[in-house]
Amino acid sequence: MSSDSRLTSILFNKCPRCHEGDFFVTKSAFSRHFDQMHDHCPHCGTNFMPEPGFYWASMFVSYAFFTIWTLLTFFIVVIGLKVDLNYYLVGLVPTLIILTPYFFRMARRTWLTIFIKPLPHPTPGKLS
Numbered sequence: 001m002s003s004d005s006r007l008t009s010i011l012f013n014k015c016p017r018c019h020e021g022d023f024f025v026t027k028s029a030f031s032r033h034f035d036q037m038h039d040h041c042p043h044c045g046t047n048f049m050p051e052p053g054f055y056w057a058s059m060f061v062s063y064a065f066f067t068i069w070t071l072l073t074f075f076i077v078v079i080g081l082k083v084d085l086n087y088y089l090v091g092l093v094p095t096l097i098i099l100t101p102y103f104f105r106m107a108r109r110t111w112l113t114i115f116i117k118p119l120p121h122p123t124p125g126k127l128s
């Protein structure tokens, strides 16, 4: 992967340390085993399970994603497009259900990314 940003790792299922190995076993958040993670990065060996219960707090990150999604769509649909609030709420519930596996995976990657320092990117021309 050309980019070494943490955001790239969070969005594209990559290891927060090396940005190369996959974080979850399946590529898609909408597959049957969307929640299965690698124990260690297949590329650099970083431990994805630092301690038991580590990902409990990612539940709050997921909650933040749902809140951001709800507020963002509210301002676009109800305020911007002037759609009736009841129609918005009826449409919101299916989107929240559909996005649950995606936000689940993104929340776990975000939570681990907070605690993992990425590998330094090699500077061209610099010998180490």
Ligand SMILES: [Zn+2]
Binding pocket: 015, 016, 017, 018, 019, 020, 021, 041, 042, 043, 044, 045, 046
């Ligand atoms: Zn890695």
